[in-house]
Amino acid sequence: SDSRMDVQISEILRRLRFREQKQSSGLNRLIISHTNLQEQVEQLKKEISRLEFEKQRLERFLENESNDATGSSGTSSSDQRALHKELIDAVKKKSEYADKICEMTTVLKAKEVELAQKDGRCRELEKLTTSLQDRLTACEHNLANANRVNQSVMDENQTLQLLCNTQQSKYQDLEAEFEYIKQQLLTYKTKAAEDLNDENIRIKKHREEQLKKQQEDALKPKAPVVPPHVPPSKDTKPASEPFYRVLGPAIYPSTPCHTFEAHDVEVSALCFSPDGNYLATGGGDKMVKVWNVKQDLRTVDSRCTLSGSGGSIMSLQFDQSSGVILAASQDNTARIWGLQDQRTKHTLSGHSNKVLAAKFLEDNYKVVTGSHDSTLKLWDLQRGMNPKTFLAISRCNDVIAGRGMGSTIISGHLDQKVRLWDARSGNANEEIMLEGKITSLDHLPERQLLLACCRDNTIRLIDLRQKSVVNTFTAEGFNVSLDWSRACFSPEGKYIAAGSHDGTVFVWEVATGKVRSKKEHSSVVVSCSWHPSGYLFASAERTKKVTLWRQ
Numbered sequence: 001s002d003s004r005m006d007v008q009i010s011e012i013l014r015r016l017r018f019r020e021q022k023q024s025s026g027l028n029r030l031i032i033s034h035t036n037l038q039e040q041v042e043q044l045k046k047e048i049s050r051l052e053f054e055k056q057r058l059e060r061f062l063e064n065e066s067n068d069a070t071g072s073s074g075t076s077s078s079d080q081r082a083l084h085k086e087l088i089d090a091v092k093k094k095s096e097y098a099d100k101i102c103e104m105t106t107v108l109k110a111k112e113v114e115l116a117q118k119d120g121r122c123r124e125l126e127k128l129t130t131s132l133q134d135r136l137t138a139c140e141h142n143l144a145n146a147n148r149v150n151q152s153v154m155d156e157n158q159t160l161q162l163l164c165n166t167q168q169s170k171y172q173d174l175e176a177e178f179e180y181i182k183q184q185l186l187t188y189k190t191k192a193a194e195d196l197n198d199e200n201i202r203i204k205k206h207r208e209e210q211l212k213k214q215q216e217d218a219l220k221p222k223a224p225v226v227p228p229h230v231p232p233s234k235d236t237k238p239a240s241e242p243f244y245r246v247l248g249p250a251i252y253p254s255t256p257c258h259t260f261e262a263h264d265v266e267v268s269a270l271c272f273s274p275d276g277n278y279l280a281t282g283g284g285d286k287m288v289k290v291w292n293v294k295q296d297l298r299t300v301d302s303r304c305t306l307s308g309s310g311g312s313i314m315s316l317q318f319d320q321s322s323g324v325i326l327a328a329s330q331d332n333t334a335r336i337w338g339l340q341d342q343r344t345k346h347t348l349s350g351h352s353n354k355v356l357a358a359k360f361l362e363d364n365y366k367v368v369t370g371s372h373d374s375t376l377k378l379w380d381l382q383r384g385m386n387p388k389t390f391l392a393i394s395r396c397n398d399v400i401a402g403r404g405m406g407s408t409i410i411s412g413h414l415d416q417k418v419r420l421w422d423a424r425s426g427n428a429n430e431e432i433m434l435e436g437k438i439t440s441l442d443h444l445p446e447r448q449l450l451l452a453c454c455r456d457n458t459i460r461l462i463d464l465r466q467k468s469v470v471n472t473f474t475a476e477g478f479n480v481s482l483d484w485s486r487a488c489f490s491p492e493g494k495y496i497a498a499g500s501h502d503g504t505v506f507v508w509e510v511a512t513g514k515v516r517s518k519k520e521h522s523s524v525v526v527s528c529s530w531h532p533s534g535y536l537f538a539s540a541e542r543t544k545k546v547t548l549w550r551q
Contacts, residue, residue, distance in 0.1 A: 006143070009136055016132070020125055027118045034111045041104050044097050051094050058087050199305060203342075206302065250490035250534030252507060253497070253549030256520050258299045260546060262289060267540040268484065269315050269527055273322035276532045278303065278339075280325055281546060282313025288327050290339060297536045298550065306337040308344045314356045314484055315398070319364045326367060328358035334369045336381075348379050350387055356484055359401045361409075361423065368409050368423070370396030376411055378423055390426050392419060397439050397483055404445025412438030412452060414483070418462065430467055434460055440486040444493045453487035453498055455480050461496075461510070473508045475515045486527040491534045499525020505539050505549075520547050 061083070262270075263283030270281045272293070279291040279300055286309045291300035311330030318325050324345065328334045334355050336346040346367075348358070353373035360367055367379045372395040377387040394415035401409045401423075409421040414437045420430040436456030443450055450462040457480050461471040479501040487498035496508045503521030505528060508514065521541040528539040537549040 006139060009132065009139065013129075013132055013136070016125065016129060020122075020129075023118070023121070023125075027115070027122070030111060030115060030118065034108065034115065037104050037108050037111070041101060041108065044101050044104070048094060048097050048101070051090050051097070055087065055090055055094070058083060058090070196307060199307060203305060206304075250492060250494055250530055251537070251551035252495065252516065253505070253537035253539075253551065254516075254518060255550050256547050257550045258548040259520075260300070261544045262291075262540070262546045263287065263544055265544065266312075266542040267526060267544060267546060268542070269313055269327075269486070270538055270540045270546060271316045271318065271529050272531050272538070273318040274320055274532060275322040277322060278318070279538060279546075280316045280318065281540065282316050282327055283544075284312045286311060286313065286329075288313055288316065288325060288337065290325070293531070293536070297531065297533065298548065300548070304339070304342050306342055306344075308337075308347075309333075309335055311354065314354070315358055315486075317359055319360050320403075321364070326358050326360060328355040328369060330354040332371070332373075334358040334367065334379075336367070346379075346381055348377075348387070350377055351375065353395075356397050357399045357411075359399050361401045361407075362403060362405065366423075368399050368401050370399040370411050372396070376409065376421065378409075378426075388423075388426055390421055390428070392428075397437075398441045398486075400441045400443045400450070402443075405443070410441060410443070410450065412441045414438070416454075418450070418452060420464075420467075432462060432467055432469075434469070437483065439480055439483055442488045444489050447493055449489075449493065451487055451489055451496060453480060453485060455483070459487050459496060459498055459508070471510075471513070473513065473515070475506055475508075475517065477502070477504060477517070478506050481524055482526060484526070485524075486529075488529055490530045491532055495530075497528050497530070497537070497539075499528055499539055499541075503541060520549075521545065 262281040263285050265284040267281055267283045269283075270279065272279055277293055279293055280288060281291070282288050286307070288306040288309070290303045290306065292303045293300050306325070306327075309327065309329045309331060310333070313327050313329055315328040316325060323340065324336055324338050326334060326336050332349065332351045332354060334348040335344055336348075337343065338345050348367060348369060351369065351371040351373050353371050355369050355371045357370040358367060365380065365382045367381060369377050369379070370392075371377075374392050374395055376390040376392055376396060376399065378390070379387045390409075392411060392413060394413035394417065396411050396413055398412045399409060400411075407423040409423050411419045411421065413419065416434050416437060418432040418434065418438065418441070419428045420432075421428050434452060434454055436454030436458060438452050438454055440453045441450060448464045450464055452460045452462060454460060457474060457478055459473040460469045461473070462468065463470045473496060477500065478498070480498070481501035485499065487496060489496060494510060496510055497505060499505050499521070500517075501524050502519065503523055503525060504517050504519040505521070505525055506515055506517045521539065522545075523541045523543045526540050526542055528537065530537050535550070538546060539549065540546045
């Protein structure tokens with residue numbers, strides 16, 4: 001439609017130009033004629049003026065002659081007649097010229113009227129031409145805009161076509177990858193089923209061996225076993241109770257006493273039970289392994305293996321009774337197992353990304369989980385209701401809850417902030433800004449101190465009453481290389497321990513800041529923990545091994 005309009009406007013302009021040219025030629029001829037008439041009129045006026053002058057001169061001459069005739073007879077009558085005839089001729093010419101002037105004046109006026117009409121028509125045509133020129137300019141502008149829009153649409157269409165082709169290619173690649181993953185998943189599921197069967201057979205065999213050993217031990221007389229550094233006492237508790245007594249400050253872990261391969265692949269978490277009877281480890285094999293801590297506090301042996309997780313185990317915690325264990329996993333869930341029946345009691349699913357931390361609250365009936373989906377979730381194990389979700393904005397690497405904290409939950413995040421939450425309202429009441437991504441937290445409730453391990457290769461001590469950092473611990477060679485590297489307090493808070501990327505374990509004295517280190521591991525130390533007695537220390541590296549330490 002725009003192109004047809006442009007053609008029509010161009011045709012109108014062509015016709016108007018032709019008509020203007022045609023009329024202009026007639027107008028030019030009229031102007032030339034008018035100019036010629038004006039010139040002729042001027043010449044006639046000059047001639048009339050000349051004749052008038054000649055007439056006056058003749059009249060004066062005749063008058064003078066008549067006056068002279070009265071006094072002189074020398075003038076001849078023939079001269080008078082000649083002059084009289086000449087005067088008559090001049091009068092005739094004057095009359096003829098006057099007629100011509102009238103005719104030419106009439107013609108001139110007619111030409112002037114015609115010229116005025118032509119001028120008016122020309123002005124109308126000029127206005128029309130200007131209007132059409134403006135419309136043409138507007139149409140050209142609209143056409144240019146339309147061309148630009150069309151070009152933009154064409155470019156966008158070309159871009160979308162390229163994007164569509166790219167997405168189509170990606171879709172085909174994803175389909176191929178999906179088919180491959182599907183086949184791999186079937187293979188893995190088959191292998192997992194076989195591994196689970198083998199594990200069940202091994203567990204059954206191990207239980208039978210343990211039962212047999214217990215039966216043999218039951219037939220033997222038992223002598224009381226006193227833990228190291230603990231004098232014999234009538235207050236020593238039976239084996240079902242914690243078999244240790246905290247007699248003083250925790251030991252400085254200087255001597256490895258036992259190293260063992262805890263998992264078939266990397267180890268990512270470990271913790272002791274509150275009663276000190278068990279050590280739990282979690283790894284990339286998706287298993288939680290529970291180990292009996294011998295009463296000499298030097299070695300451990302396998303108690304059971306808890307399976308069912310769909311991803312690597314990232315954190316572990318026993319409840320206060322040491323009867324159940326809570327694990328966070330990279331399959332976006334947390335799970336709770338019972339140690340007696342070794343079965344899954346609860347599966348806490350609802351996060352959209354991996355769960356790096358899970359902790360019991362003080363009553364052991366609620367659990368808080370922190371995830372890389374930038375949320376915390378509070379689970380009520382008794383009611384089984386949908387979890388309460390806390391929006392944290394940033395990915396969560398660790399949470400603290402439980403003893404001495406009431407309804408307060410503390411979380412550490414990749415945006416370098418420690419957040420203090422009210423579990424009842426779900427609001428973050430306080431935020432403490434640090435200078436590095438936070439990888440782990442630990443709490444000393446007796447002194448209201450919080451420990452934060454950061455990716456800037458520092459460990460910061462925070463006073464929860466002041467909501468501020470009161471000390472910063474670092475050391476030459478200390479390097480936090482993982483987002484889930486765990487640091488910890490000793491039971492009474494005298495020491496702080498953390499592992500480094502080169503396999504070194506660093507221990508700081510809280511009061512003095514003095515640091516000592518010992519390299520026993522061959523790869524990154526992921527996690528470490530003190531036994532509740534303070535006399536045993538455990539550290540885990542990524543390459544399968546766990547080391548127990550004594551002084």
